[in-house]
Amino acid sequence: MEEYQNGSEGSFSSEEAESIVKEGIDGVLGGDDYSQNHVNKWTATIVERCLTQLVKLGKPYKYIVTCSVMQKTGAGLHTANSCYWDTSLDGSCTVRWENRTMYCVVSVFAVAIA
């Protein structure tokens, strides 16, 4: 798997995960500018929020949530993921978000239990 995609119904819903993640990011980064002092707290809050919301879905999955926040200085960034799992049950979702001073990329991986 090179980019996020999983459309199989009855398993992992990437649309649901996407909306959960977007809410999480907006709630934390909202109107702020990049700040070295706060970024640690921000990333921690974003992943925790996303994780708790995902758990509330009550599905039999283990979750991995990753968040990267990068300051905008004109530098380039590439991210890729590759997964060895059961494609019918497991899935992932990646959300890219930006504002005036920073980029934020959040990835959610859901791995089925049993």
Added chain:
Amino acid sequence: MADLVKDKPQKHEKKVEKLPTDGTRSKEKAGRAKDPAITAPGVDEQGDDQGTAGMMENTYQLGPSGQFPVSAVSNILKEEITNTLQEEKYEAQRCQDLTLTLCEGIRNRVKELLIPRYKTVVLVHIGQLNGQGMQISSRCLWDPSCDTFTSYSFKNTSVFCSGTVYGVYFE
């Protein structure tokens, strides 16, 4: 104990039946020779990459037979990243391709370790060094006794790279 005795004759059976795939079969057996209890009689779960969640018999195994080999995977990560990026300068298109190749390369090498019952997720970030600040964090909801991760970061004069491999146990 009874399990082991029961499984052994059936293992021999399987080798004879599945002649076309004999190459892979014997490789797998070599990897799992220490643990015959894993093999479900008559059904093979490991060789099926597509992962059809079809009919499988009980193996009565409650946990992983061995721990996820964190040090081996760390070394793979370190080697792949260092060898690929040692002399690279940042170029947008090239780094985009490198990210994907690196990801697939790491995943394939981890697959070769044939760790039974573990799913893996590999995440790679490659970026340009431009004096910017960056934070990457992750949180996981899993079973900490079986599941684990390892990561490695690399930097040269124009490029930085951060790679992470997560290993998740699957019953």
